[in-house]
Amino acid sequence: MSHQGQDRKIDNIEFNVTDIARTKAFYGSVFGWTFTDFGPTYTEFTDGRLTGGFTTGEEVRPGGPLIILYADDLAATQQRIEAAGARIVKPVFSFPGGRRFHFVDPDGYELAVWSAN
DSSP states (O other): OOOTTOTTEEEEEEEEOSOHHHHHHHHHHHHOOEEEEOSTTEEEEEOSSOEEEEESSSOOOTTSOEEEEEOSSHHHHHHHHHHTTOEEEEEEEEETTEEEEEEEOTTSOEEEEEEOO
């Protein structure tokens, strides 16, 4: 899968939910979204334009979904984030398809950055 041209752009939105089946039924019936399951705790959704995910892997996050950006170079992006004064709140970890980390921006919003590399 090629991610060329996606460096430093919003790539994914992830919602923490309490019940994936209920969530899929809701968004599927209301908005016509389609889903691809990746195990019992994660399903990817697409609305035909944007891809995101629903997970029961973490508690429901106050303040809304997790915005996930893509980076060609994860380490360099983390260095830029830290140099700009943001705080890393979840160190780099691997998952099927790549690696990612989470940070909190200067206003307190938590975001994530992932890379297939």
